[in-house]
Amino acid sequence: MINNIVINIEGLTKTYDKFTAVDEISFTVNEGEVFALLGPNGAGKTTTVEIIECLKTPDKGKVEIFGIDLKDKKKQNDVKRKIGVMPQNFNAFDWLTVKENLDYFRDLYSSKISTDELINLVGLGEKMNSMYKTLSGGTKQRVGIAISLINEPELLFLDEPTAGLDPKARRETWNLIRKLKEQGKTIFLTTHYMEEAQELSDRILIIIEGKIVAGGSPNELIENYGGNKSVILKNCNKKILEDRGIKYEAGIENQIQIIFDNNEQLFNILSAVTDDPNVEIEIKKPNLDEAFLNLTGRRINAEGLAK
Numbered sequence: 437m438i439n440n441i442v443i444n445i446e447g448l449t450k451t452y453d454k455f456t457a458v459d460e461i462s463f464t465v466n467e468g469e470v471f472a473l474l475g476p477n478g479a480g481k482t483t484t485v486e487i488i489e490c491l492k493t494p495d496k497g498k499v500e501i502f503g504i505d506l507k508d509k510k511k512q513n514d515v516k517r518k519i520g521v522m523p524q525n526f527n528a529f530d531w532l533t534v535k536e537n538l539d540y541f542r543d544l545y546s547s548k549i550s551t552d553e554l555i556n557l558v559g560l561g562e563k564m565n566s567m568y569k570t571l572s573g574g575t576k577q578r579v580g581i582a583i584s585l586i587n588e589p590e591l592l593f594l595d596e597p598t599a600g601l602d603p604k605a606r607r608e609t610w611n612l613i614r615k616l617k618e619q620g621k622t623i624f625l626t627t628h629y630m631e632e633a634q635e636l637s638d639r640i641l642i643i644i645e646g647k648i649v650a651g652g653s654p655n656e657l658i659e660n661y662g663g664n665k666s667v668i669l670k671n672c673n674k675k676i677l678e679d680r681g682i683k684y685e686a687g688i689e690n691q692i693q694i695i696f697d698n699n700e701q702l703f704n705i706l707s708a709v710t711d712d713p714n715v716e717i718e719i720k721k722p723n724l725d726e727a728f729l730n731l732t733g734r735r736i737n738a739e740g741l742a743k
């Protein structure tokens with residue numbers, strides 16, 4: 437089956453005064469997929485999504501959503517009606533309850549979906565009558581997702597939907613995003629969390645300083661850039677390895693690293709040290725973190741800063 441392209445971006449560029457925030461980027465998003473724009477603070481993620489959401493005008497490049505070229509300002513309204521948007525740092529009315537907030541936005545959009553349906557969809561039943569101000573970060577984000585679903589969009593933009601959430605709340609949001617994908621929605625996500633991009637996305641585009649660094653499915657990125665599989669051994673007698681002809685690299689703190697390709701090699705390494713109870717064993721598999729490091733020479737910390 438040929439993929440239906442819902443977003444087509446060619447040579448997109450956006451400058452703020454003389455600063456180029458998005459620099460000649462091109463990509464497509466297919467119908468029904470979760471697509472993640474992954475990058476550190478200031479990479480140009482929000483600028484890119486806000487252009488696609490018809491909120492900002494690019495300096496250069498082509499942006500087509502559902503086959504509609506956004507240069508045609510009159511047709512932008514057709515696009516806006518079909519998309520849902522949860523902005524970065526979303527906020528609703530502090531002194532209204534969840535239900536009152538949703539009722540308000542539903543009225544604005546003449547929404548066909550009922551408030552109860554929305555509340556069930558995003559799992560806010562227990563919090564329906566709680567004041568928005570009193571909600572946890574994860575629950576507030578759920579209200580944001582509920583509001584973005586009010587016009588029953590085919591395409592949903594979630595700009596850093598789990599930033600600042602604790603691991604439990606983050607996983608709950610991931611489950612909600614998976615549920616929305618199962619309903620057939622196309623989801624465009626921005627994130628600086630490697631794990632989030634890896635867990636949720638069908639395809640990932642890595643951007644840094646406004647430029648594309650690499651793109652592909654999580655597995656493709658890990659296979660191509662994620663490095664080698666290796667065993668890390670601590671407190672190991674090197675002679676045992678040498679006797680068996682196992683090549684190793686010595687590291688700091690009495691650690692050694694042995695790269696392997698297949699299970700047979702792994703078994704050979706482990707059987708060499710199995711009789712020594714002092715040896716600590718760690719098996720490292722390639723992951724997106726390593727791929728990102730290999731591609732960019734940097735890691736992203738929890739705050740989204742690249743170091």
Ligand SMILES: Nc1ncnc2c1ncn2[C@@H]1O[C@H](COP(=O)(O)OP(=O)(O)OP(=O)(O)O)[C@@H](O)[C@H]1O
Nearest residue numbers: 452457475476477478479480481482483484524740
């Ligand atoms: N309105 C603006 N005027 C001037 N510079 C801007 C403006 N908006 C964004 N920038 C700059 O453009 C760059 C890209 O910003 P953008 O918000 O798109 O990045 P981001 O990847 O979403 O970052 P974050 O992870 O912090 O949300 C940053 O250096 C930012 O400071």
Ligand SMILES: [Mg+2]
Nearest residue numbers: 481482483524
């Ligand atoms: Mg942003």
